[in-house]
Amino acid sequence: MSPVGSNTSPPPVAALVIDFDGTIVEQDVSEEILQAFAPPAWWDIDLEFQRGEIGSRECLTRQAALLSGRRDDMLTFATSQYTLDPTFAPFVRWASEAGLPVTVASDGLGFYVAPMLAAAGVEGVQVMTNEVTLEPGAPPSFAFPNGHPVCRGCGTCKMLIVLFERQRHGPVAFIGEGHTDRYGALYADVVFAKKWLQQIAADDGVPYIAWETFDDVRGALKRIDLLPGPVGPAKCPGWTEP
Numbered sequence: 001m002s003p004v005g006s007n008t009s010p011p012p013v014a015a016l017v018i019d020f021d022g023t024i025v026e027q028d029v030s031e032e033i034l035q036a037f038a039p040p041a042w043w044d045i046d047l048e049f050q051r052g053e054i055g056s057r058e059c060l061t062r063q064a065a066l067l068s069g070r071r072d073d074m075l076t077f078a079t080s081q082y083t084l085d086p087t088f089a090p091f092v093r094w095a096s097e098a099g100l101p102v103t104v105a106s107d108g109l110g111f112y113v114a115p116m117l118a119a120a121g122v123e124g125v126q127v128m129t130n131e132v133t134l135e136p137g138a139p140p141s142f143a144f145p146n147g148h149p150v151c152r153g154c155g156t157c158k159m160l161i162v163l164f165e166r167q168r169h170g171p172v173a174f175i176g177e178g179h180t181d182r183y184g185a186l187y188a189d190v191v192f193a194k195k196w197l198q199q200i201a202a203d204d205g206v207p208y209i210a211w212e213t214f215d216d217v218r219g220a221l222k223r224i225d226l227l228p229g230p231v232g233p234a235k236c237p238g239w240t241e242p
């Protein structure tokens, strides 16, 4: 493991956890799919989630129930219309050379994440997301292989992913932009935030580094010497028991 900062003792960051929609891709691909393949009521459900009235798991399952169309058509739509931030693939290559494991943590429809990464030539990243099965004539079914074993708030538990990577490798940098990043950001050692996550982090008292491109993140990770450390509470504030 190679330390990343200019100060070699202690190593500032040992692993990276990165949101996908709105972060690695400028657009939220799940929202774009819903916009194209579902009636407008999907947005009302999204607003319930954004207001904190429901968790992301309930949001996603109710939204997906509105989808009509074939999974392959949705995948073609996603991969033909949207591309990765051009600074992401070089960033992953740099992280690999620096010995930093990269986990892509996505709490959306999930099925397009690995194909879009592969289409951009991004290799060697761990993808943790939801599994949705879309068959013609049947309602969508979900599996949450990266959910919390008890809590049912989120589909993919970014808190658990950050804590796991932290336990496995050491201090974690979390890079994100939106509402599903709130709990990952609370438990990371350093947070890179843009868009909505900046206000969300500020409201939660989470210090963050503003970023626009992965070049910015790389530059900051090279310079950073002291990590703010996690500010997460004993139990995630999004905790929902079954």
Ligand SMILES: [Mg+2]
Residues within 6 Å of the ligand: 019, 020, 021, 022, 023, 177, 178, 180
């Ligand atoms: Mg996002």
